[in-house]
Amino acid sequence: MGDVTELIEVVSGATLPAFLTALLVFGFAPGFVLRLIVKLYPKDDPRRRELVAELYALPRLMRPIWVAEQIETAMFEGASARTSRRRVKPKYSIGQSSGFERFLRKRSKWYRRRYERLEIQQFMRAVGGIEGLQRLRYATAMSIIRNIR
Amino acid sequence: MRRTHALIQVAMALLGDPSAKHWGYELSKTAGIRSGVMYPVLTRMLNEGWLADGWEDAAATGGKRPPRRYYELTAAGHLALGCLLQEARNDARFRGLNFGWAM
Numbered sequence: 597m598g599d600v601t602e603l604i605e606v607v608s609g610a611t612l613p614a615f616l617t618a619l620l621v622f623g624f625a626p627g628f629v630l631r632l633i634v635k636l637y638p639k640d641d642p643r644r645r646e647l648v649a650e651l652y653a654l655p656r657l658m659r660p661i662w663v664a665e666q667i668e669t670a671m672f673e674g675a676s677a678r679t680s681r682r683r684v685k686p687k688y689s690i691g692q693s694s695g696f697e698r699f700l701r702k703r704s705k706w707y708r709r710r711y712e713r714l715e716i717q718q719f720m721r722a723v724g725g726i727e728g729l730q731r732l733r734y735a736t737a738m739s740i741i742r743n744i745r
Numbered sequence: 746m747r748r749t750h751a752l753i754q755v756a757m758a759l760l761g762d763p764s765a766k767h768w769g770y771e772l773s774k775t776a777g778i779r780s781g782v783m784y785p786v787l788t789r790m791l792n793e794g795w796l797a798d799g800w801e802d803a804a805a806t807g808g809k810r811p812p813r814r815y816y817e818l819t820a821a822g823h824l825a826l827g828c829l830l831q832e833a834r835n836d837a838r839f840r841g842l843n844f845g846w847a848m
Contacts, residue, residue, distance in 0.1 A: 642798075642814060643784065649801075650769045652810035662770070668781030673788065717792055725794040726821040 622660035627651060630663045636674035643673065746789055751782045753833045753842060755790075756826040759818055766799075766815040787816060795822030 621629055630651055634644040647666055654662055720726075746752065758776035759767060773783045790796040797819050801812035818826070833839040 645811065646769060646814040649811040649813040653768070653813055654770060662780070665780050668779070669784050672781060673785050720794055725797065725819055727819065 618664075619660070622663050626659040626663045630666055633663070633666050633670045634674070636670040636678070638674075638678050641674070641677060643669075746793060748829065748833060748836070748838075749786075750839065750842070751776075751778050751786050752789075753830065753839055754778050755783060755786045756829055756833075757842070757844065759796075759816075760823075760826055760830065763818050763823055766817055768813055768815055772816070790822065791816075793822075793825070795819060795825050 627648065630648055634647050637644045647669070651659055651662055754776040755772065755778070758772055761775065769780065769784070769787075772787075773780045776783060787796065791798060795818070796816045798814055798816050800814055803812045806812055830844060833842070834844055
């Protein structure tokens with residue numbers, strides 16, 4: 597019994613200040629903390645604005661929990677978006693490419709697959725999804741593709 | 746797209762009201778999943794063309810808070826998610842889920 601009491605004292609002694617700090621930070625300045633957290637996303641990512649906007653639509657009591665949840669979101673989604681953007685530089689979109697890039701495109705299956713997938717995504721966004729694609733004339737579609745390349 | 750519990754739950758929440766605008770927090774509550782899991786699923790759906798997104802009208806918020814982002818099902822998304830739920834219904838992995846009104 598004495599051991600259990602001692603254990604509870606140790607745990608509560610260590611976690612109480614941490615708990616109070618968390619309460620203070622997440623409870624009194626959730627907007628500030630969230631704005632720091634969303635910095636993990638790339639600069640032009642709409643999720644930055646979205647998460648902050650969602651915060652103010654929540655009931656006050658839910659806000660600290662929402663902010664704490666966004667640490668996970670930003671770490672997995674934001675950080676991975678940053679690294680994946682670094683891996684594939686968007687040179688393909690302006691029609692200029694380095695010699696190294698041309699070499700990769702010809703030689704590497706991985707690069708070609710990734711390159712083509714990004715092109716398709718970009719094309720679909722440009723025409724406004726499947727609905728837009730159905731309305732498009734062949735010649736217009738081809739000119740969009742040429743512009744992307 | 747890989748079929749996961751999160752994807753199926755978000756699909757059910759979206760198909761619960763296919764013509765409505767869906768907001769992040771409400772969607773995560775309806776789907777019953779954490780936002781950390783839901784947002785990557787939404788991104789994948791946007792990339793597939795199953796969802797369209799937009800921003801709330803700033804005038805509607807009265808300048809009291811920033812405009813929120815909403816998600817709407819596209820025609821392709823409606824079709825794709827319907828098929829996805831139909832397949833999930835027969836999949837043993839998703840037996841625990843209650844498809845009820847979503848089908």
